[in-house]
Amino acid sequence: MATVNRLGRFKRFRSRLLVYVIGLLLLVLAGVFGVVNHVFRQNTEASIRHELWVTEQVFLRLLTERSQQLSQQATALASDFAFKRVIATQDKATITSALMNLSARIRADAAFLVSTDYEIMADSLDIQATGQAFFAAALLDQAEAEGTASRLMLVNGMPYQLIAVPVLAPEPIAWLCLGFVVDQSVLAQLKQLTQVEISLLSEQNGALQRHASTLGNLSPQQPLYQTDADGFFWHDDNGMYLSRLVTLEQQPTGKLVALIERSWPKALENFYRLQWLLLVIALFSIGLASLAAAWLAKTVSKPVQTLAKGVQAIGQGDYHYQVAIDSQDEIGKLGVAFNAMGTQLLEKEKIRTLLGKVASPAVVHELLTNEVVLGGETREITALFTDLAGFTSIAEAMPPHELVALLNDYLTHMSGAISDHSGVLDKFIGDAIVAFWGAPVTDSDHAWRAVSCALAMQRRLRQLRGDWRRRGLPPLTMRVGINTGSAVVGNIGSLDRLDYTMIGDTVNLAARLEGANKYYGSEILISEHTYRQVNSLFACRELDKVRVQGKQQSVTVYEVITEHDQLSSEQQQFCRHFGDALAAFRQQQFQPAQDLFTSLFAAHQDAASALYLQRLKVLATQPNTANFDGVYDLLK
Amino acid sequence: MNSKMLVLLAGLALSMAHAETITVQVLDSEGGPVADAAVYAKPVAAMAAQAKPQPIIIDQIDKEFIKHLTVVQTGTAVSFPNHDKIRHHVYSFSAAKVFELPLYAGIPPEPVVFDKVGAVALGCNIHDWMSAYIYVVDSPYFAVTDQAGRAQLNVPASGGYVIGAWHRHLKGLQPRQPKINVAAGGTAELALTMQLKRKSRPIRLPAGSGLAIGYR
Numbered sequence: 001m002a003t004v005n006r007l008g009r010f011k012r013f014r015s016r017l018l019v020y021v022i023g024l025l026l027l028v029l030a031g032v033f034g035v036v037n038h039v040f041r042q043n044t045e046a047s048i049r050h051e052l053w054v055t056e057q058v059f060l061r062l063l064t065e066r067s068q069q070l071s072q073q074a075t076a077l078a079s080d081f082a083f084k085r086v087i088a089t090q091d092k093a094t095i096t097s098a099l100m101n102l103s104a105r106i107r108a109d110a111a112f113l114v115s116t117d118y119e120i121m122a123d124s125l126d127i128q129a130t131g132q133a134f135f136a137a138a139l140l141d142q143a144e145a146e147g148t149a150s151r152l153m154l155v156n157g158m159p160y161q162l163i164a165v166p167v168l169a170p171e172p173i174a175w176l177c178l179g180f181v182v183d184q185s186v187l188a189q190l191k192q193l194t195q196v197e198i199s200l201l202s203e204q205n206g207a208l209q210r211h212a213s214t215l216g217n218l219s220p221q222q223p224l225y226q227t228d229a230d231g232f233f234w235h236d237d238n239g240m241y242l243s244r245l246v247t248l249e250q251q252p253t254g255k256l257v258a259l260i261e262r263s264w265p266k267a268l269e270n271f272y273r274l275q276w277l278l279l280v281i282a283l284f285s286i287g288l289a290s291l292a293a294a295w296l297a298k299t300v301s302k303p304v305q306t307l308a309k310g311v312q313a314i315g316q317g318d319y320h321y322q323v324a325i326d327s328q329d330e331i332g333k334l335g336v337a338f339n340a341m342g343t344q345l346l347e348k349e350k351i352r353t354l355l356g357k358v359a360s361p362a363v364v365h366e367l368l369t370n371e372v373v374l375g376g377e378t379r380e381i382t383a384l385f386t387d388l389a390g391f392t393s394i395a396e397a398m399p400p401h402e403l404v405a406l407l408n409d410y411l412t413h414m415s416g417a418i419s420d421h422s423g424v425l426d427k428f429i430g431d432a433i434v435a436f437w438g439a440p441v442t443d444s445d446h447a448w449r450a451v452s453c454a455l456a457m458q459r460r461l462r463q464l465r466g467d468w469r470r471r472g473l474p475p476l477t478m479r480v481g482i483n484t485g486s487a488v489v490g491n492i493g494s495l496d497r498l499d500y501t502m503i504g505d506t507v508n509l510a511a512r513l514e515g516a517n518k519y520y521g522s523e524i525l526i527s528e529h530t531y532r533q534v535n536s537l538f539a540c541r542e543l544d545k546v547r548v549q550g551k552q553q554s555v556t557v558y559e560v561i562t563e564h565d566q567l568s569s570e571q572q573q574f575c576r577h578f579g580d581a582l583a584a585f586r587q588q589q590f591q592p593a594q595d596l597f598t599s600l601f602a603a604h605q606d607a608a609s610a611l612y613l614q615r616l617k618v619l620a621t622q623p624n625t626a627n628f629d630g631v632y633d634l635l636k
Numbered sequence: 637m638n639s640k641m642l643v644l645l646a647g648l649a650l651s652m653a654h655a656e657t658i659t660v661q662v663l664d665s666e667g668g669p670v671a672d673a674a675v676y677a678k679p680v681a682a683m684a685a686q687a688k689p690q691p692i693i694i695d696q697i698d699k700e701f702i703k704h705l706t707v708v709q710t711g712t713a714v715s716f717p718n719h720d721k722i723r724h725h726v727y728s729f730s731a732a733k734v735f736e737l738p739l740y741a742g743i744p745p746e747p748v749v750f751d752k753v754g755a756v757a758l759g760c761n762i763h764d765w766m767s768a769y770i771y772v773v774d775s776p777y778f779a780v781t782d783q784a785g786r787a788q789l790n791v792p793a794s795g796g797y798v799i800g801a802w803h804r805h806l807k808g809l810q811p812r813q814p815k816i817n818v819a820a821g822g823t824a825e826l827a828l829t830m831q832l833k834r835k836s837r838p839i840r841l842p843a844g845s846g847l848a849i850g851y852r
Contacts, residue, residue, distance in 0.1 A: 081727075081761045088729035169729045170759035170767040171804075 013304065014297030021293040022286055029282045036278065040271045045242065048262045049232055052244045055194040055260050059246065062190060067150035067161060070180060073106045074165045075148060078176040084169045087113070087121075092130055096122040103178055110155060110179030114140060114164075116172055125156065139164045140175050152249040152256045155179055159200055159211045159256060187214050197241070197261040204254030215261070240264035303331045310338055319346035376490020381438035381502060382450040382482060382530060383510035384423070386414065386457065388431040389477045389518065406473065407431060413460045421453035426501050436502050439489040447484045447533035451560055454480045454524045455538075480523060481514030482560075483507075484530040509548060512634055513557060520544065520559060521607020528556040539567040541575045542582060543608050546634035554631040559608070574604060581612065586630040590616055658789040658816060658824045662781050662801055669785025670830050673803040674707045674771040676778035677789045680796035680815065686776060691747055693717055694758070694768060696724050701758060701768030705804070707778040708770055713747035725761035732756045732772055755802060771802050794820035805832040 077083075086098040095113060099122040103111030113122040114134040123129040134140065135155075142149035143164040150163050160179040166172035187198045191214045199213035232244050241261040249256040303325045313321035319342055325335030352364060388410070395403055411428055418425050418435045422443065426434040435453075437446030458478065465475045485506035491498045506529075513525040520543045531540055540558040547554045561571055581596035594616045601609040615632075619625060658677055662670040691713040695702040699720060708714065716726045716737055723739040732754025737744050739762070750756065750772045760766035771778075777797075779787035791797060799814045808831035818824045 079764065081725075084729055088734050168759070168764065169727070169757065170764060171730075171757040173729055 013301040014294060017297045017300075018290060018293045021289050025286055025289045029278075029285070033278055033282075036274070037271075040274065041268070044267050044271065048242045048264075048267050051194075052196065052232065052242065052260055052262060055196045056244060056246050058194050059190060059198065059258060059260065060248075062193065063152070063161075063248070067163065070106075070161065070163045070178065071148040071150055071165060074163045074176060074178045077102050077106060077178075078165045078167045084167060084173065087167060087174050088169075092122065096124070096127060096130075099176075100124055102176075106178070108178040109181040110160060110162075112175075112177035112179075113167075114175040114177055116174065118175075121174060134175075134177070136162060136164075136177070139177070143175060144172075152182065153251075154202055154204070154254075154256070157209075159183075159202065183212050184214070187212050190214075194260075197263065199259040199261070200248075200256065201259055202254060202256050213259075234264075235261075242267075299327070300331065303327070303335060307334065307338055310342070314342060314345060317349075319349050376488045376492060376503075378486050379439045379442070379489050380446070380485065381436045381487050381489060381506070382446040382484040383487065383502060383507045384433075384435045384437075384450050384454060385481045385511045385514035386433040386454075387479050387514055389479055390474075391431040391476060394474055394476070406468075410461075410464065410476075413464060414457050417453055417456045417460055421449045421456065423449065423453055424500070427499065434501075436487075436489070436507075439502070440500065447482075447530050448537055450482050450484075451524070451526065451530065451534045451538055454482060454560065455562065458523055477523065479514050479517035480525065481510045481512065481517065482524065482526040482530050483510035483513060484527065484533060485509075505548075505551075509555065512548065516546070516557065516634055519607075519611055520557075521610075522559040524560040526558050526560055528558070531556070531558045534560075537563060539564050539571070539575065541578055541608075545629075545631040547631050548634050554629075555634075574600070574606075578606070578609065581609070585612060585616070588625060588628055590619060655790045655792065656794050656818045656820065656822070656824070658791060658797065658799070658818055658826065660779075660781070660787050660789060660799060660801070661825070661827045662785045662787070662803075663827060663829050665829060665831050669781070669783065670803055670832070671781050671783045671785060672705050673781040673785070673787070673801055673806075673830065674705060674773070674778060675781060675787040675789060675799065675801045675828075676707065676773040676775050677791055677797040677799050677816075678773075678775040678777070679791070679793075680798060683775070689776065691715060694770070695719055696726070696760070696766070699724075699760075699763050699766060701766055703768065705769045705771065705780055707780060708750055708772055709776050709778070710753060710772055710774045711749060711751050712772070713749045714770065715743060715747040717743040724763065724766070726758060727761055728756045728758050730754065730756040733770075736761075755804070757804075769804055773800065775800075791818060794818045794822075799826055799828070801828050801830065803830055803832065805830075807831040807833050 080102065083098055083102055086094050089095070099111050099113050103124055111122075111124040112120060112134065115121050118134045118137050118140055120129050120132050120134050136151070136153060139149050139151055139153075139162055142151075143166065148163065148165045150161065153160055153162050155162070159182045161182055162177060162179045164175050164177045167174040167176050182200055187200065190198050197214045199215060200211045202209050202211060232242060235241050235243055241263055243259055243261040246258040246260060247255055248258055303323075306323045306325060310321050310323040321342060322339050323335050325332055327335075398406070410431070411433070414433055415425050418433075421437075422441075423435045423437050424439065426436060428434075435450075437443055437450045437453075443449065457480065461476075461478050469475060483506050485504075487502045487504035487506040489502045490500065492501050492503065493499050509527055513527060517523060517525050522543065525543070526534070526540065534540075539561040541561055543557050543559050545554045545556050561567060561575065577596060577600055581593050581600060584590075584593035584596060594613065597609040597612045597616070600606050601613060619628070660675045662673045662675065664670050686709070689709040689712040692706065692708060693715045694706055695717055697719045699722075706714075716724075718724050718741055721741075723741050725737065725739045727736040728734060732752045733748070733750050733756045735748050737748070750770060753772050753774050756770040756772065758766075758768040758770065777789050777791050779789050781787045789797075789799075794817075796815055796817050799816055801809055810829040810831070814826055814828065816824050816826050
């Protein structure tokens, strides 16, 4: 787990890939090395064991051949007739001298002449030994039985190869015994042939002594090494050796053994060379793998980085961003898909932007998020209609580009106000604006927002009028009609061309109210349906009860003055007086009503009051006012 | 030549006329017959002065001594005629007679006189395998056992005799110094047991090719 965590720290894909690849490679290399090491060591040990076994055979064979060769030489020497003559003289000094001469001929290290009854006649090592019993009677017994005899023996504590042959005349008249020291040089020759280390040891009365060794002057080993079932054993004496003991001569007093050994580190020299080679290969392959991993990581991570940058750019709205990945693989395909996505997003954004210009953002959102289907639903909405009073006459007198500039200026400000109040701008019809609230996004404050928007539009227009005046343009007034109620909203039109719009009586009334402003001299006219929802927020003046064509029900209409908290005391008073006048009018107290309206008109030039004075004048001419209900038809 | 033959025949007739016979059976310790053993009889009483023994010859033919064992009385002169086309070098280093006849062809000018009792091993210096024995006894009554291990000793008169025996492998004799009484006109029989050395004692012989030297 720790490894995972540590690896997890490598944030860059390249580093992670590199670590994984090299880690895996190291694992494989370690495995290979482990197996090679194990197998090599096993094989080396097996081959050393075999070598030692072969060496033992060779060693024994060499000893046998050496003894045969020496026996033949000794036999030839024993046939020397002059020597036989010397023996016949019985002159001990001459015999000894002749024996020395004889042994020098074949460079024997020791020579003995022994009588047929095993008494020493001459001894090259010890002249005083004459007449003593010969120490190696068994050797002579063997020579008598077999013609010649050869044995490895210790003479004066030195290992000798002793050869015994008879001196025949033609009966044996004496035994010629020649000794050859088995020393360093003999073992060196054997080593040359067998390439193993050889030591000659003797064991007498349990004491072990090393007489000669190709390993130099090593201290005698005590006691003898423990050998395994095969006769091999390990020993550590200036380095590991695999060894084998060969008994050369077993005698009652002790034995002569050869210790043949093969140095373990030397045998592993080839393996060490292989180790270096493996190390070089390992480093080389790690280097190669690193390069490969780096290249691979680059080919993967670079496009990924490019893509990440692209995604970031897209996230920040830069749909023009295109990635450049020129490969044919999966990453290349991803790049192509990414670019295609960017293009599509760009197109969608273009559409969205365009839609935003021709349709309200809420509608655009609705269109983009939901499947566009023809059809609608009945919703409670608030519809708003505006118009510029007297625009047509101005339009006729104005050059077209100026007209368009003026109109665009006006519409831009108005649509901005509608957007600010979360309204849906349905359409522009010349200088007229149609908007609604409450769809497509449900909004319980639709009436309040619409009225608030109408006031804001009037305020903006007042600012625009100042501007226009400076440019010498005529002051324009805007009429606003607002109504709240049920209407059908939805995508209406054909499959090729459709609008998100509204239809219904509610909408018609709003349009009629807009037109009705000119009778009352008002700027914002709302129906009683809207009034009920907003009167707590806005100060309104009831203007009239009207009957819409084709409808029995009369509708009370109100002029929106301003927000309650913006209402001045004069306005308040004016509204109250107008209310009193209207009440008098409705109760058919026409004279008081006339007085009140007259004073209102005189004080405020109020168009509504003027309208009522006009109505009173008409009423005065009518004989019967019995069916007077104070409701007037709303003219188109 | 003829006169010599006549003398010989006369001597034989004479001895036959007075001869007593001692039959000696020589057995080894396992009871088997011992062939090629020298057997001799020596009168217990002092022997009358003997005539000088007749000289004898030991031939060398085809690189071998003819007769492997020759028993002679002390003082016998032995000649070693060489019948081969090559030379021989006959010698002995035995205590009873040390002599050499250095490389010679044909008949050596002087015979070798064996005047000491004992076994003499003969060899040829240039042919290792050539081997023969002369057993010297101080008695004219001797014989060599046949394949059955038997030998007949013709002694001139009845009386007591000490019997001796020798073989090249001899280690011990049983009884050691047997004595026997020979009745007049009768025959005496004696059994001797010889302890012999190992028979594989090395004796040089030519191997197949005649060049390599081996052992029997």
